Amino acid sequence: MLSGVALITGAGGCGIGSAISRTFAKSGISKLILTDINEKTLKQTINLIKTNDNDNNNNNDNKIEILALNGDISDTKFIDYLFNEIKLKFGRLDYAINNAGISGNNQSTDKSNLNDFDKITNINFRSLWYCSKKELEIMKNQEFKNPTNERKQRGSIINIASQLGIVGRPDAPIYCASKSAVIGLTRCDAIDASPYQIRVNAICPGIIHTPMTDNSLRPTLAAGTKDMQKPMDLTESVNIAPMKRMGTPEEIADVVAFLSSEKASFVQGASWVVDGGYTIN
């Protein structure tokens, strides 16, 4: 379904970014750029891809080239370095998945402070905007991969927003606003990128079983680190969705792969909810 070069941010561990990386690796991609702040969990994702690759390609054909760079996506110097490496090593970018994000501080506006605001919005929105800028600069200046295909695209960007970018919930104003901002950015970038046959869309996951929602899956925090993101009991929230269960990271990854592909060639500026019906209820 896919071919060429793909970038996935927040690719470490066992969350949505890792599932997207593994799904892309199985979908025909030849070059993957994976990045995460956590070097250890980034290696876990790479090991999973390699194990799967070996299982499926015993003759060592069709191996995927992986460029893994760990760093803080809210640091613009790291983003400059990341995109310089992409240009140097691969010279093009067919798919970008802006997935890195953190959950909120579980506080109302009056109880939140500026540090929480800056941290959440810097990672969830400011860095995503800066990555989008770099992705669009590369994509606008590259040739079509399949110039004769009538559904040809120069590139595709998927931003991972949230159902909480569409609806609110108690004690999540900063997180919800950061994800609404991602949806707004997606629409505007899609308008400006359309003349270049670049598609920009968002996915709004519902409650997905990842380290963000399940304490038992979380990597150990460094000693003395403030645990701003400790997941709450989500039973009540899960039951708001008519399907009454959490989604899996793979269920998000499959939609991301489809939406990135030329099969979704007429989907532009959309924010697809993948939420078991949470937002319709």
Ligand SMILES: NC(=O)c1ccc[n+]([C@@H]2O[C@H](COP(=O)([O-])OP(=O)(O)OC[C@H]3O[C@@H](n4cnc5c(N)ncnc54)[C@H](O)[C@@H]3O)[C@@H](O)[C@H]2O)c1
């Ligand atoms: N899990 C859910 O229920 C849910 C719902 C809606 C949206 N989302 C969104 O999906 C995306 C992935 O979340 P997830 O649930 O897989 O959680 P996760 O914690 O497993 O994944 C997030 C990844 O981003 C990385 N990351 C965090 N801060 C970073 C930084 N400063 N620089 C680089 N990498 C950083 C983490 O190390 C982690 O690997 C996020 O944007 C999140 O807001 C998740």
